[in-house]
Amino acid sequence: MDMEKVNSMDFGEFVDVFGNIIERCPLIAAAVWSQRPFSDVEDLEKHFFAFIDALPQSGQEGILRCHPDLAGRELQQSTLTAESQREQAGAGLTSLSAAEQLQLAELNALYRARFGFPFVLAARLSNRAAVPRELARRLRCPPAEELRTALGEVKKIGRLRLADLFGADPARL
Numbered sequence: 138m139d140m141e142k143v144n145s146m147d148f149g150e151f152v153d154v155f156g157n158i159i160e161r162c163p164l165i166a167a168a169v170w171s172q173r174p175f176s177d178v179e180d181l182e183k184h185f186f187a188f189i190d191a192l193p194q195s196g197q198e199g200i201l202r203c204h205p206d207l208a209g210r211e212l213q214q215s216t217l218t219a220e221s222q223r224e225q226a227g228a229g230l231t232s233l234s235a236a237e238q239l240q241l242a243e244l245n246a247l248y249r250a251r252f253g254f255p256f257v258l259a260a261r262l263s264n265r266a267a268v269p270r271e272l273a274r275r276l277r278c279p280p281a282e283e284l285r286t287a288l289g290e291v292k293k294i295g296r297l298r299l300a301d302l303f304g305a306d307p308a309r310l
């Protein structure tokens with residue numbers, strides 16, 4: 138895909154293609170469409186991120202709440218989005234032992250109880266051993282810092298998804 142094609146997309150097509158750059162938040166793609174034309178992928182990405190940054194805290198927490206748990210119920214029930222399924226599988230989270238699943242479920246529940254939103258991590262940059270370690274570490278962070286960290290992970294996920302669509306190297310975005 139190239140930018141000329143993106144800039145010529147009508148609203149419906151744009152939201153179909155970019156609606157899940159931020160997990161289950163097509164509203165963000167809908168808002169970004171109004172800001173076309175985009176000069177390059179980096180510029181497009183900036184608009185997604187600026188929308189997130191401009192939200193009040195309740196909206197930012199809402200974005201986090203749109204994310205499925207890592208190795209959670211939706212993975213078990215095969216109701217994840219295609220992108221999330223691929224990311225979680227890539228990190229080995231679809232082949233956890235029963236004990237690993239239980240450990241992650243307990244940590245996910247503790248995290249949600251403490252912060253009021255699910256634990257979000259760019260699974261493609263992690264692996265099945267690192268996920269529970271990172272979760273346990275972030276559980277001890279102050280809430281304001283944790284919100285910033287979690288939104289940073291949302292952006293990493295978005296950057297990787299954009300890079301997939303454009304066949305780009307995410308490090309160069």
Ligand SMILES: NC(=O)N[C@H]1NC(=O)NC1=O
Pocket residue numbers: 160204205206207220221224225255256257258259260261294
């Ligand atoms: N909870 C959570 O981090 N979920 C997200 N992470 C990721 O890489 N894909 C997701 O859906």
